[in-house]
Amino acid sequence: xxxxxxxxxxxxxxxxxxxxxxxxxxxxxxxxxxxxxxxxxxxxxxxxxxxxxxxxxxxxxxxxxxxxxxxxxxxxxxxxxxxxxxxxxxxxxxxxxxxxxxxxxxxxxxxxxxxxxxxxxxxxxxxxxxxxxxxxxxxxxxxxxxxxxxxxxxxxxxxxxxxxxxxxxxxxxxxxxxxxxxxxxxxxxxxxxxxxxxxxxxxxxxxxxxxxxxxxxxxxxxxxxxxxxxxxxx
Numbered sequence: 001x002x003x004x005x006x007x008x009x010x011x012x013x014x015x016x017x018x019x020x021x022x023x024x025x026x027x028x029x030x031x032x033x034x035x036x037x038x039x040x041x042x043x044x045x046x047x048x049x050x051x052x053x054x055x056x057x058x059x060x061x062x063x064x065x066x067x068x069x070x071x072x073x074x075x076x077x078x079x080x081x082x083x084x085x086x087x088x089x090x091x092x093x094x095x096x097x098x099x100x101x102x103x104x105x106x107x108x109x110x111x112x113x114x115x116x117x118x119x120x121x122x123x124x125x126x127x128x129x130x131x132x133x134x135x136x137x138x139x140x141x142x143x144x145x146x147x148x149x150x151x152x153x154x155x156x157x158x159x160x161x162x163x164x165x166x167x168x169x170x171x172x173x174x175x176x177x178x179x180x181x182x183x184x185x186x187x188x189x190x191x192x193x194x195x196x197x198x199x200x201x202x203x204x205x206x207x208x209x210x211x212x213x214x215x216x217x218x219x220x221x222x223x224x225x226x227x228x229x230x231x232x233x234x
Contacts, residue, residue: 039068055086091122110137143176179209202232
C-alpha cells in the first residue's frame with residue numbers, strides 16, 4: 001500500500017502527469033491517496049464509488065474524510081443519510097450534517113440545511129431561518145440557492161410576494177447552471193410574452209435536468225397557456 005510519505009515525494013509535475021493519464025491511472029492515484037489518509041482524495045474517491053453505484057463503500061469513505069474536517073465530505077454524509085445511499089434513511093442525522101457544514105461555511109451545506117428547514121425534514125420547519133441560509137449560500141454564488149430565494153419571493157413565503165425579485169433570481173440561477181432555475185426563468189419569460197427565449201431556456205434546462213423533473217415540467221407545460229413549449233423538452 002502506498003503511504004502518505006510516498007505520495008509526498010511525488011513532484012507536482014509527477015502528480016499532474018498521473019492525473020492526465022488514463023481514467024484507470026487517475027483512479028489508481030486517487031485511491032492511493034485515499035488509502036494513505038488524504039482527506040481530499042478520500043472525498044473524491046467516495047464520489048467516484050458513488051457514481052459507480054457502490055454507495056455503501058462511498059458512505060464509508062465520505063465518513064473518513066468528514067472525520068478529518070472535510071466539509072464537502074460531511075455534506076455528502078448528510079446526503080447519504082438523506083437519500084439512503086449506502087445507509088438507512090435518517091433525516092435527523094442528515095440535517096445535523098448539513099447544519100454543521102453550513103455553520104462552517106460550506107455553501108452546499110447551507111443549501112441542504114435550508115432545504116431541510118423549509119420542508120421540516122429532520123428538523124423543525126423554520127422558513128425564516130431557511131431563507132437566511134438560502135440567502136447566505138446565494139451570496140456565495142450557489143445557483144440552486146438563488147433559485148430557492150426566487151421561490152420564496154414568488155410564493156410570498158416569509159417575505160412579501162415580489163415577482164420582479166423572483167424573476168431576477170430565476171434568471172441568475174439559470175445563468176448559473178441550475179436546471180430548476182432555467183425552467184423557472186423560462187416560465188417568467190413566457191409570462192412576459194418572449195416565447196423564443198423561453199424555448200431557449202427550456203432547452204438549457206433539459207441538458208442537466210433529472211428525468212423526474214422533466215416529466216413534471218412537461219406536465220406543467222401541457223396544462224399551461226403555452227402547451228406548444230413542451231416541444232422544447234426532449
